[in-house]
Amino acid sequence: MNRTTTGPSTAERMRSTSARATGAVLAIAGSDPTETSLHQLRADGTAVLLAPSDSTAIGLAWQAGAGGLPAVLELTDFAPLALREPVRSLVWLRGTLVAVPDDRARGLADDVAADHPHPALLDVGHGATLLRLRLDSAVVADSSGAEAVTVEDLLAADPDPFWEVETGWLQHLEEDHADLVELLARRLPSALRTGPVRPLGIDRYGIRLRIEGVSGDRDVRMDFTEPVDDAPSLSRSLRILVGCPFVNGLRARH
Template sequence: MQEAAPLVAPNTAERVHSACAHAESAQLALPGLDPAPTSVHFLRQCGDIVIAVPTHSAAAGLVTGCGAPGSPAVLELTDHAPLPLREPVRALVWLRGWVHAVPGHAQRALATAVAEDHPHPSLLDVGHTSTLLRLVIDSAVVADNSGADSVCRDQLRGARPDPFVALEGAWLQHLHADHADVIDRLARRLPPTMRRGALIHPLAIDRYGVTLRVEAVDADHDVRIPFPCPADDIESLSRAVQALARNPFRGGLERI
């Protein structure tokens, strides 16, 4: 029996979860209204995303007025790289479904439940200047330099974000600020023609590998360098990065 090929990247549902966790901004699109910014967005395992909008906004009024059926909606989330790149957007996510009002008596209880996993300071405004809504997701699309892929709600329910999602930004900033030598050794895995005259930055780290952003004269290119096997904890992740840097001529590349 032929052995299965090793996983070298997160699947689409995992990418959606991680991009939502990274995203600092989101816009809620409702019929007949301009897109409304949200102050909180949290994708839950049950297949919905909890969002906060200003209490007296047109978005809150429309959804509340729809009653139990809710309103069709699309939430667009933007995942920005934590480094000063020429093109800072790493990924866009569109979550399509039906948005529902959360009853007034349940607002604080839901905010408390969300805060256990996502302690965002804007949750303190719930019940005062902001109100929570629930977008029940039918489908999701994630787009980055590798293209666009879609998943359904059941696939999202069965997925989790990358286990290092909360640490990734600090790791990338640390590499960028203090370990130019590591980035240089990782960059030696790239074809010489791609490196020539280009600025190279660490774009992403997850349990499956490292992605480099190559800012060339003509365009930006993202190249993924997979680990030999997925990392399970911080120690194994650190060892995997160090091993790639020590041995720049082992392992394959995945052009994104």
């Protein structure tokens, strides 16, 4: 019998959500939530954030000084497809928020850009200000429940290698490979097939499906026999999963 994988670790799922999330919300007690235009986890145990210079969060961070103030960053992982319930997971990063001095902002922005360029970095000093969130804890919640990981485990994990192309692949599956999705759906127990089966997520360990049933949604995971690291391997694993080695391969949409 082939041995299947068990899916990404909680820390890996958090890192992938952090990499994918296009926006985040910074919450500080006594103030309205602040939308951030950039967030990046750093190896030093902080998250670098970019917020509007005229926001309450910036003002409170400057007032708090070097000691900082408690804050929570909420990241939302939205499904690439128009699902009935679009949120796949939520991640909460709790820690101490500190302002980045002006004389260090440009150097930090360059460091962030070196890891992963982001157009919002052009706004540093022009209506947007950098902040640091010194991380104390991390929690993720999805359809299976909530789970916490240590900051050390979070920083040691890598995001899924396909996080940047997942959107194109899922859209390609939905629009051009409905036959493959149907083959996957047929492998589910009949008791689960209570409504349309939609692609929900794909990673190096397998594929997730969303069943939009009459009494509510349900997410299921179908694992590959072993983790994959490139597009050809992922395509082969999908064909093996549906039991049809001649199904057209999956290609990323550019």
